[in-house]
Each structure stands twice: as C-alpha cells, then as structure tokens.
Amino acid sequence: MSSNDAQGMAPLAELRGASKRYGATMALEGLDFRVGRGEIVALLGPNGAGKTTALGLLNGRLSADSGRVSLLGGDPRDWRVRQRLGVMLQEARLPDQLRVGEYLQLFASHYPEPRPIDEVLALTGLEALVSRRHDALSGGEQRRLQFALAIIGRPALLLVDEPTVGLDIEARQRFWQLIRRLRGEGLAMVLTTHYLDEADALADRIVVIGSGRVLAEGTPAGIKARAAGKRLRFRSALPLAEIAALSGLDAVKMEQGVVEARSHAPEAALRQLLMRDPQLAELEVLPLKLDDAFLVLTADAARHKEAA
Numbered sequence: 001m002s003s004n005d006a007q008g009m010a011p012l013a014e015l016r017g018a019s020k021r022y023g024a025t026m027a028l029e030g031l032d033f034r035v036g037r038g039e040i041v042a043l044l045g046p047n048g049a050g051k052t053t054a055l056g057l058l059n060g061r062l063s064a065d066s067g068r069v070s071l072l073g074g075d076p077r078d079w080r081v082r083q084r085l086g087v088m089l090q091e092a093r094l095p096d097q098l099r100v101g102e103y104l105q106l107f108a109s110h111y112p113e114p115r116p117i118d119e120v121l122a123l124t125g126l127e128a129l130v131s132r133r134h135d136a137l138s139g140g141e142q143r144r145l146q147f148a149l150a151i152i153g154r155p156a157l158l159l160v161d162e163p164t165v166g167l168d169i170e171a172r173q174r175f176w177q178l179i180r181r182l183r184g185e186g187l188a189m190v191l192t193t194h195y196l197d198e199a200d201a202l203a204d205r206i207v208v209i210g211s212g213r214v215l216a217e218g219t220p221a222g223i224k225a226r227a228a229g230k231r232l233r234f235r236s237a238l239p240l241a242e243i244a245a246l247s248g249l250d251a252v253k254m255e256q257g258v259v260e261a262r263s264h265a266p267e268a269a270l271r272q273l274l275m276r277d278p279q280l281a282e283l284e285v286l287p288l289k290l291d292d293a294f295l296v297l298t299a300d301a302a303r304h305k306e307a308a
C-alpha cells in the first residue's frame, strides 16, 4: 500500500523540504514525509525531534518557514480541508463536567455526515461509559474518548500525537487494538511516538526523525533490522576512554569494574577489544532492549549523515 506513486495516486498529506524555526531553534530542517491512502505512518523520534511540529504543519496550526505542505490535496490552513481531518493531540484540555455522550453529540454536530454515535461508542469500547463525566474517566478512557471525537466526523486522515504516553500496559494494548480496528477500516493515519515497539505494532511505514530531519525510513521489519545490535558486558583492564573510542561501540559506561556498551557491530567491536585486552573477562553478549535498538538506529543514522 505504500507505493502511491506506482498507483498514480497523490499522497493524502505531504511535507516537502519543510522547515520551521522557533527563534534560534530549528525544529524542522527540510523534512520530507508523505502518507498515502490506507497507510499508517509512524513518526518516530526522541524528545525534541520535531514530531509535534510536523503534525502542527499538517493540521494547519503552524505555518512552514519554507518548503511545501499539502493536506488532502489542499492547504491545511483552509478550514474546508481541515474538516476532513481528524486530530488527537497530546493534551486535549476537555472540560471535566461534560459527559461522554454529550461530547460525542457536540462534536458530531460540527460535521455534515458524522458517524452514528452508537457506532463510535462501540468502536472505542465506551458504551458503558456514555453517562460518565470526563473527570471520572481513567487516563486510558480519556484517550479513547479523544480518539472517538477525532473519528466522529469520518475523517479521510487521522493525526494522532503520542497516543499512549502515560498509559499503563493494559490501557496501551487497548489503545493499540482500537487503532488496529480503524486501520482495518482503511483509515489513513500519521501517529507520532517515542516507542519503537509502538511504531512496530501499528505502522505500515516508520519515518525516524531526529533534530528536525529524516534519519531513516522504511517498513517496521526494515527499520528493526537496521536497529539490530547487541549489548556487551565484560571486565577489562583498558581505560574507559580507550574502550569508548573503539568504533562500533555506543553508550559505553562502567560500574564497579564491569563495562557495559551497546553495539551495532558486535563481532567487529569484540575483535578490537580482544586484540587490545587479551585478559578481557566475564564477557556477556545480550540482546538489545527495543529502546536501546532505537538509540542505536538514531546514532547510526546520524553517523551516516555525517559521513555523507
């Protein structure tokens, strides 16, 4: 589904060479990114990477300093275009005294052909909570209500900013199920996340961004393969600075004489280590945690950029 060009279809949304500056901070620096019909694209990146700013350009809240932004064939600052967009932001700031059903009615009244409220309640699993006030919903339930409000107008595209921040594992899984159901209906989405596992679970395509630029882009399987690596632990007589300077090792640290490091090329790193320190002992080669894998990927992509 990702090759819209091959099918001759225009993307649903596109940033081309988009830059955005806040004072001295370059939040986006020539970002290229597109989402096609039926596609879920995850914008994955650490804090401050530019994910929220990219969504802000797509939803018309912000204007680019340079580059092009197109949404559903038009300009996102045009409200007629935005009417076909669903947005779920990080902070919704919904007044507490309204009830779930009242919110749904209120939002439905803004759209020409809203989804039936019962359908939205069933989709989001909020049926039993229809009379519940907003302040009596759990964090996960509030997120599901925000999602319900984002889809009630039958959007052609949904923007979702960090949907599961602050949710426990069960609420997170429920939210993922909800997104998968909508994906099953063919709804295209852009979602931002810090978590590689979330992008992997939900997206057709992952765009990894850092410092306002695309660092890597591909299918979840492709991105995970690029993020492959190991965690190494060992005792060594070498000074920490010498170990840290070896190529193929990242995030090197020492605690009580045991060195721990991430490596995107563990065999090569170990060869160098053993050559320099034949006494190296207590070696353990461990799988990377997913979050570590993501850090390896962003460090690796930054190295390739520097070398280019």
Ligand SMILES: Nc1ncnc2c1ncn2[C@@H]1O[C@H](COP(=O)(O)OP(=O)(O)OP(=O)(O)O)[C@@H](O)[C@H]1O
Residues within 6 Å of the ligand: 022, 023, 025, 026, 027, 045, 046, 047, 048, 049, 050, 051, 052, 053, 054, 194
């Ligand atoms: N209104 C603003 N004024 C000044 N600087 C800003 C503003 N909004 C964002 N920035 C800066 O722009 C950069 C990108 O921020 P952005 O919020 O887009 O990143 P993000 O990837 O969404 O981060 P997070 O994951 O922490 O939400 C950061 O350095 C941030 O400090």
